[in-house]
Amino acid sequence: MIKARLGMFHENVRMSVTNILSNKMRTFLTILGIIIGVAAVIAMITTVSGVTGEITSQFAAMGTGKFSVSANGTELRPGLTSADLETLRQMDNVTGISVSMQSDVVARHGGNWSDEVTMEGRNTVYFKHNENMIARGRGISVLDEAQYARVCLISEGLQEQLFYGHDPLGETLSLDGHTFTIIGILSTENDNDVMTQAMGNNDNEKCIVPYTTAMRMSGTAYIKSIEIYVADTEKQSDTIELTKETLKRIFNGRDDDTFTVINMSVLMDSLNTITGMMTTMLAGIAGISLLVGGIGIMNMMLVSVTERTMEIGLRKALGAEPNMIQMQFLIEAFILSVLGGTIGAVLGVSISIMLCNAMDITFVLSWNAIVLGVGFSALVGLVFGWAPARKASKLNPIDALRAA
Amino acid sequence: MSMATYFSMRDIVKTYHVGEEDQVVLKHVNLDIQEGEFLSILGPSGSGKSTMMNIIGCLDTPTSGEYILKDRSIGQLDQHELAQIRCHEIGFIFQQFQLLPRLDAMENVELPLIYAGISHSERQKLARKMLIRVGLGDRMHHYPNQLSGGQQQRVAIARALATNPTLLLADEPTGALDQATGKQVMELFHELNDEGRTVIMITHDLSIASHAKRIVNILDGVLSEGVSEYD
Incomplete structure (x- = not known):
């Protein structure tokens, strides 16, 4: 039973990949939103963390081994x-x-x-x-x-x-x-x-x-x-x-x-708080574009379900159960968004490297940003792919075949 | 050949909701089919013959009445059990072939075997065997658009046979084919029937229907034995 399910999963992945590759232009346009979203998230986070690192190291250079006293x-x-x-x-x-x-x-x-x-x-x-x-x-x-x-x-x-x-x-x-x-x-x-x-x-x-x-x-x-x-x-x-x-x-x-003691490490802490807030805010804005990208995927999947009504009906006639159909479309949405996320990650890292070079700061690859970007896009794919997949699974095979 | 009952329909009514009105498509249909029969359901478009096929094929359930397929009351089964019956016991053949254009002949034939949970190597073996069986041993890796209509329908028949079903259910199987090719397909149906498979064919064409050993006629949702004089 488990082997059969694994086989089914493998087949679903294969069918999804075949379908995604069969219409490259449309696939690209569908995942463009995700690509831009993930690229934005990663470029922002890595660039900001690069800048932060630069500032921190300058602070550290100034702040280690000394502190200031201001005495009125x-x-x-x-x-x-x-x-x-x-x-x-x-x-x-x-x-x-x-x-x-x-x-x-x-x-x-x-x-x-x-x-x-x-x-x-x-x-x-x-x-x-x-x-x-x-x-x-x-x-x-x-x-x-x-x-x-x-x-x-x-x-x-x-x-x-x-x-x-x-x-x-x-x-x-x-x-x-x-x-x-x-x-x-x-x-x-x-x-x-x-x-x-x-x-x-x-x-x-x-x-x-x-x-x-x-x-x-x-x-x-x-x-x-x-x-x-x-x-x-x-x-x-x-x-x-x-x-x-x-x-x-x-x-x-x-x-x-009468006096104030200024410790650089305290200043650095508040600086880190500020840059942390900035990163979160920027990531939030980029997150919105990911959300928009997700809606793009949902739209595309809905179109795909409508277009492939006959295929869905046929698959049901051949013995596919609703959950298998749902899984197939869900996997397709997932693969689409992860593909978009991966391309976006590569793009985002490239942009960040260019920005860091332009600003003359050290580029630091932020795995957190990549995991966050790709992970969030995968989640978006699952969430926004769910409704179309559900719609596909609910299709009545007779109506589906008659529509052809 | 044993003549056990394959399925029986008792007082089947099927109603569709069209807007405010209920449209009765099947009106108290009774039908008994023995194992190994070759039956044609003859009727013009809109007569309810497609609905008959969907109910026989477990793609749809009747509004009332009882459909008993091999001692199981279909109305009592859940989605999973119905899918299992469609997968293992029924082979569907459609007028427009319904082959997936992005898959080659082999992959199209493998499709029902995927849902039957059969391993990749076993699927290929079976698909190859079925394609050879329908005379397409040299066209296994052709895509549907590289095949003639007759060849496409034979791929569809190979696909219907892949899970070795006991019932072949064909909806206007020659509707999209020229006469000569249609005749070849009919010969194939005869062979499959001779092997012991039950064959049910739905058509509006009397000359095609006459290939079957038994013909029932459907008109306005009413089923009657023999050929009526509608055309």
Whole structure:
């Protein structure tokens, strides 16, 4: 009995394939909807996951081994002092603290004036961890910090504005009236990283000076923004907890709005949530096109049932039972949609590879997307093939044969 | 030859609903057929002869009355059992041959054997045997459109014979054939009847009907023995 059923199944598959192949153009048009739907699902999901992977790896590159602290402090203590930095520096697992200050200045060289540019106060640790920021020259040294040296690094944009292409290294320029010696040129490469872009300060016209110099210029003793580098990333969360306790102590037990610790991995989590939602939404839209494709298959199968009324009647006269007829049409719808799904998967992956190449990101084959796309199209075939198959199985053999 | 009853029809009425009205197609038909008979059901179009064929062939069930085929009351059987009877006991032959155009002669003949659950190799053996039996041993892999009308009808007969049925049920088997070819088909029917198969032929053509050993006449749903004077 089982062998007979298997034989029947085999015959059904064979008959379906014969029928599908006998009208290639119509088969193609029928499954076009499914092809487009699956291709869209797979192209979207793999491309989005490629982009996500790219962003994640950039985040990981920035976010591993460090975290940021933003300290607004209290009214009496609006930020961190050098002594506080030293306290934080002494914490277990901390290798260094990079400082960040920002203000707007106007730069001048000879008779050339710049627009308002960003002046960043940085320290040695910052350049130790961002070596690729320096295109030429050198970064800020410990000595520069200690001596409140009037030295700076300028961006290529600022160089173009003030020096018209001639080498500015060793030259001087004036920042808000203070004379600085140029010790390095900043690379533009680094402006491409996501965090810089996300924070909106990818302006090409900026300069970096020792943070101590910047503090003196703006007349402040407080630092509001730092990044803490850790030795062991595994223990980063412990270090974060320790940092929070230390900061709470510094700010007299207040931890309400006096400081914020920004952990990159938390940012990454929310980024993943966002891209996950985006993927789901895109897949949902593509799913609608799959649904439309399914209706196309149903329409085609209904036409097929009508066209093959005589065949169905004959098969019944020859001893086919209704469920065998139903199975035959269901298998045909299934094969059609899986065929469409497979072609769509190949197309979708090709589109995704092209898109990833165009966007210069690494293509990652997403098996999940393929299984989802092809699986869903198979399901669509079964669901939308069911009604026509049922209709075929219910056909009265006499009416069916008489219609011929 | 034993003369056991093959089937008997008792007071068969068949009514179709056409719009609001009921149309009575068969009016209290009684018919007994012995095993090995060669019967013609003669009637003009619209007389109810196609309905007769459908009921005899277990493709349709009567509205009232009893149809007993080999001691089974057909009205009591379910879809599965009816399909089994059509598959194993009845061979159908149609006016338009009803061959599937995408299948070659062999595959067409194999069709009922698929539903009988016979293995592929066995099917091929049987199909080959049947095609040789009807004289188409050299046309096994021709498609229907590559065959003449007479050859197509012989493929259809081979298909009807494939499951070795005891009853051959033919609906206007020569209707689409020229006279000479029709005659060959009739000779084949005689041979099959001589082998012991019951043959029932439905036709509007008296000259074809006369090939049978017994003729019943149907007119307006009323069955009568012998040839009436309708034409």
